[in-house]
Amino acid sequence: MALFPIYGRFIGDCVPHLVAVDTGDTMAQVAEKIAVHSVGRRVAPRPDATGFEVLVGGQRVDGDAVLGSLGLHPLDWVVVRFRGQEDA
Amino acid sequence: MAVLNRDDWYDIARDVEWTLSYVAEEDAFPAEWQGAAGIPRDAWDAWDEPVRATYREYVATQREKDAGVYAVKEAFRRSGAFERLDPGHQAIAVLHFGGIAAIEYAAVTLEARFARFAPTPRWRNIAIYGMLDEIRHTQLDLAFAHDLLEHSPQFDWAQKAYHTHAWGIVAVRHLFDDAMLGASCIDGAIATSLTIEHGFTSMQFAALAASAMAAGDVSFSNLLSSIQTDEARHAQQGFPTLEILARHDRRRAQELLDVSFWRALRLFQMIAGPAMDYYTPLGHRAQSFKEFMLAWVVDPHERVLADHGLERPWYWETVLASLEHGHHAIHLGLWFWRRTLFFHPSAGVSKAERAWLRGKYPGWEASWGCLWDVIIDNVNAGRRALTYPETLPALCNVCQLALGSALDRHQVRPYLTEHDGRRYQFCSEPCQWIFERAPERYAGHHNLVERFISGQIAPMDLEGGLAYMGVTPDVMGDDCHGYRWAADYREG
Numbered sequence: 001m002a003l004f005p006i007y008g009r010f011i012g013d014c015v016p017h018l019v020a021v022d023t024g025d026t027m028a029q030v031a032e033k034i035a036v037h038s039v040g041r042r043v044a045p046r047p048d049a050t051g052f053e054v055l056v057g058g059q060r061v062d063g064d065a066v067l068g069s070l071g072l073h074p075l076d077w078v079v080v081r082f083r084g085q086e087d088a
Numbered sequence: 089m090a091v092l093n094r095d096d097w098y099d100i101a102r103d104v105e106w107t108l109s110y111v112a113e114e115d116a117f118p119a120e121w122q123g124a125a126g127i128p129r130d131a132w133d134a135w136d137e138p139v140r141a142t143y144r145e146y147v148a149t150q151r152e153k154d155a156g157v158y159a160v161k162e163a164f165r166r167s168g169a170f171e172r173l174d175p176g177h178q179a180i181a182v183l184h185f186g187g188i189a190a191i192e193y194a195a196v197t198l199e200a201r202f203a204r205f206a207p208t209p210r211w212r213n214i215a216i217y218g219m220l221d222e223i224r225h226t227q228l229d230l231a232f233a234h235d236l237l238e239h240s241p242q243f244d245w246a247q248k249a250y251h252t253h254a255w256g257i258v259a260v261r262h263l264f265d266d267a268m269l270g271a272s273c274i275d276g277a278i279a280t281s282l283t284i285e286h287g288f289t290s291m292q293f294a295a296l297a298a299s300a301m302a303a304g305d306v307s308f309s310n311l312l313s314s315i316q317t318d319e320a321r322h323a324q325q326g327f328p329t330l331e332i333l334a335r336h337d338r339r340r341a342q343e344l345l346d347v348s349f350w351r352a353l354r355l356f357q358m359i360a361g362p363a364m365d366y367y368t369p370l371g372h373r374a375q376s377f378k379e380f381m382l383a384w385v386v387d388p389h390e391r392v393l394a395d396h397g398l399e400r401p402w403y404w405e406t407v408l409a410s411l412e413h414g415h416h417a418i419h420l421g422l423w424f425w426r427r428t429l430f431f432h433p434s435a436g437v438s439k440a441e442r443a444w445l446r447g448k449y450p451g452w453e454a455s456w457g458c459l460w461d462v463i464i465d466n467v468n469a470g471r472r473a474l475t476y477p478e479t480l481p482a483l484c485n486v487c488q489l490a491l492g493s494a495l496d497r498h499q500v501r502p503y504l505t506e507h508d509g510r511r512y513q514f515c516s517e518p519c520q521w522i523f524e525r526a527p528e529r530y531a532g533h534h535n536l537v538e539r540f541i542s543g544q545i546a547p548m549d550l551e552g553g554l555a556y557m558g559v560t561p562d563v564m565g566d567d568c569h570g571y572r573w574a575a576d577y578r579e580g
Contacts, residue, residue: 005541007482007491007502007513014417014459014497015490016482018537041466041474042424042459073511074541075482077502 361415
């Protein structure tokens with residue numbers, strides 16, 4: 001387990017952020033850590049949404065996957081969107 | 089005794105040149121300083137400045153200009169009018185002095201380089217005036233900012249800014265280290281004199297002077313006008329240089345212009361874009377940033393290119409798309425990260441201002457208004473904490489501005505380049521191209537995010553970041569209108 005810096009982009013926001021995650025985080029946890037910088041700050045919350053989806057390199061990643069197992073580089077992009085949101 | 093007319097002796101006095109005997113030509117004029125490699129020596133005989141002035145004429149004119157501008161400054165100071173200006177206009181003044189004063193001083197170095205190392209005595213002669221111009225501009229900015237210290241300690245940033253690592257200053261410094269301090273005479277003349285000074289700042293200063301006059305800041309307006317007249321003259325050093333370069337090395341001329349145009353555009357999106365479209369009080373806006381850029385920067389640049397047999401930059405469509413969105417993204421970022429600024433930004437999104445933005449930018453609501461709606465709801469619901477960031481934005485390794493700040497928010501995507509085992513990220517294709525054509529020029533620099541994660545900024549939190557940037561509580565940015573504009577949106 002180690003602190004790991006990524007660039008987190010929440011789809012719909014205008015800027016990716018530096019987000020400190022842990023190599024032991026699941027991608028569902030990573031999604032929460034990315035969303036907190038956008039949703040409710042500049043991106044309108046969606047009360048009807050049933051959670052988040054995570055994309056790495058354009059491919060959807062399972063929420064149970066552990067970040068440390070994905071082979072990411074520091075400051076790689078992790079993209080998050082509301083589940084079912086396609087307006088990337 | 090009869091005195092010769094100027095034109096009878098001007099060429100003789102200007103063309104002072106002699107054959108070197110104690111040192112070799114390449115030692116006296118090193119190629120890396122001059123930048124004229126590959127251009128025949130006699131090609132520079134065609135270099136001729138468009139504006140002629142003798143030293144006596146120059147000094148007389150400058151003395152007259154200084155007397156006028158300092159007289160207006162004194163009268164304005166005694167009137168106490170600054171306190172009555174709209175806070176949005178006051179923000180422009182702080183931003184201008186903090187962002188520009190030390191750049192004027194850096195420009196002295198560039199002009200001095202022309203005066204010493206330029207490939208023709210004609211250019212070396214006229215650059216003396218440019219050097220004196222820039223010393224004058226530095227002195228004016230510091231004197232005016234000093235007067236304004238009684239209104240706000242933020243004006244101290246006219247002196248302080250370039251001795252800090254404030255993120256916006258890092259961005260400006262990165263550009264001018266590239267285009268001015270780290271450039272040969274030829275590169276500097278194309279990037280700074282022709283592109284930045286002639287293409288961008290000269291017209292921008294004229295527009296800002298008109299805007300300041302309309303807002304009631306007679307002193308600032310006079311200062312800008314006085315500086316602009318110098319800029320318009322010494323920026324002319326770029327044209328004869330481009331003519332010779334384009335004739336003998338067309339590809340290099342094209343690339344230098346393409347690099348410097350995009351870099352200058354990004355800088356102006358940060359400094360002039362928010363000032364024109366958000367900080368200037370609505371009643372004093374003559375035109376939008378996009379309208380100004382298209383009429384006074386983009387179209388004239390196309391004419392300069394055509395006149396010299398050059399092409400539009402390959403990224404021209406990106407320029408046009410960026411003019412619709414880039415400065416709106418940067419403005420939102422400036423306001424949201426306002427505690428990292430040394431001035432108080434204006435939100436500029438009251439209902440009346442939004443109607444103006446919609447009229448000027450038909451896509452503004454869909455791209456930017458919806459983000460502001462969330463902010464407005466938070467302001468009105470008392471959730472102020474949600475209107476501040478808790479981390480840094482991702483940053484570009486060339487322009488140093490946020491990734492995503494060049495285009496529409498729907499077009500945010502990574503631009504990655506690997507070089508010598510290190511990964512670099514960019515806001516756009518043009519910034520990526522600028523890096524890839526000369527990676528050794530930019531690879532050693534670390535942006536603020538990279539400094540943060542490498543432990544150069546400690547503690548690794550907002551307080552550590554502010555201390556690293558030199559932002560102190562007495563100058564820290566906040567909404568310049570005290571969030572009163574949000575009342576427009578309160579129900580009932």
